[in-house]
Amino acid sequence: MIVTVTANPSLDRTIAVDRLLRGEIHRATGDRVDPGGKGVNVSRALVANGHRTCAVLTTGGHAGAELLDLLDEAGVPIEEVPVSQAIRSNLAIAEADGTVTKLNETGPALRPTEIEELLVAAITPTLERSASWIAGCGSLPPGVDADFYAVLVERTRDAGALAAVDTSGPALAASLRARPDLVKPNREELAEASGRAVGTLGDAIEAAQALRAAGAAAVLASLGPDGAILVDGTGVHHAHVPHPRPLVSAVGAGDATLAGFLASGGSGPEALAAAVAWGTATVALPGSVMPGPADIDTAAVALTADPDLQRPLRLNQWRVRPLG
Template sequence: MIVTLTPNPSIDRAVMIDALHPGEVHRATANRIDPGGKGVNVSRALVAQGAETTAVLPIGGPEGHLLEELLDTEGVPRRSVPVSGAVRMNISILEPDGTTTKLNEPGPALDETEVATLLDHTLDLAVDADWIVGCGSLPPGVPADFYAQLVLAARERNVRVAIDSSGPSMSAAMAARPHLIKPNNDELAELVGAELATLKDVRDAALTLVDGGIDIVAVSLGQDGALLVTREDTVHAHAHSVTPLSTVGAGDCMLAGLLHSLTTGMPASAALAVAVRWGTAAVALAGSGVPSPEDLRAVDVAVDASPSLTYRLGQ
């Protein structure tokens, strides 16, 4: 089972328009709402593929009730932690070419008891977990070392932890040495303090983190696919182009596919192919929709275990 912890979940409202013109009035051509937050999306993607998962998240306010209803509709098992503040509402503005503009609220402030309860619920589930996944931003009141605490406590229980975050919370988590991290190119560049223009730059940056004690670094590269780096392997995977509708949640679906594949014992190259297939299929869906098995069958992925490291990103 894969347990996800999302300290700052959301209701994701996607609004489709013909073109975004700042300062002007726009009329939406369509809209939808989905459960949101990185860990929530990981659990949603796993459920859509018939995999076992439980989502741990804070719930508060009328938005929290709506979030629970949406999760129930999708059949996502969860441990809800009641909090005094209201779950945030995020808005994505989607244009026909796939361009996505996001407006993310900060989320409710959590007190010390609420923060501790989130960790306690997550660790209670560790006994049955193959992975614990800490994902996303931290709301006000949650200390920057929150994910580091999670990693250290899970290690005591012999459970692997994956972290997908950014900024101070990610930097603090790195010091605790999670088993796996999934930054995007910009987040990896921030972690190592260098510009990453080629696959070699990405590989070398990831290897510095592996040398620091991270077993697996999986870097999402947008249209350039993904690069997975371990001490033994450097594997690149990319999908043939699809018509993009929304990038929201695509990286979360990629992480879900990767962890599910590793749980079933797949080698790194095969697991990365599955991950890129899940992430690419998500890009072809509106809003933060997660792919079905049928959606996955429409995606063709190429894997290279000896990639050309001179390849320049964004070509």
């Protein structure tokens, strides 16, 4: 079983428009509401593909109640940590060309007791149901120190499970000092954490090696339309889909990538190929819909242990553009 931990979940509304024009009135061509938060999405992807999971998350307010209803409808097992403030609601505006503009709320300020309850809840399914991985995912809300994931990694290790971290900024840097078994940055997070520009595949590999030197046992870095790399103690692998389906929405693609990797064993080139297949399938679906078996085509993935280091990375058409 794979446990996910989301300290800052959300209720995500996606509104589709032909083209977003600042200051204009738009008529929506579609809309949907999905459970949100990186760990929540990982668990949703796992459930959609028949894998055991438990989503540990905070809940509060009307948005929290609706989030729980949506997860119940999706059949996602949860470990709920009620908090005093309402969880956030996020808005994504999806244009017809695949551009997604996100307006994200900050999230509730957590009290010290609520933070400790979340950490305890994260370990409980591991001790009771022998989870193999605990994945701490996403941004941290106000009141939570940057070392939250480092503490989670240490407690995960003490509980006998493997620890994955998917976050950014100071929280990612702090987690490396606890030596997680896996980190999953995207291209921008990889550049920020390593302190170097990432313009080619070789740059990405060097940046991932820098994260390993800082403490990560393995680095799974998603590179948008250029697939993903896996850098670990056995070497380097690159996987991508040469002819992907048309882009619909990039929301949740990185989360599905992590889910596919963990669901396929959490190590090695075969897990990397699955990760890229799951992530690529996600961008062909609306909103933050997670792919199921019928959407995922692992045979379409090109995998190599001898990547072209000079290959330039394309402008990230999958990138979500935060405006708040």
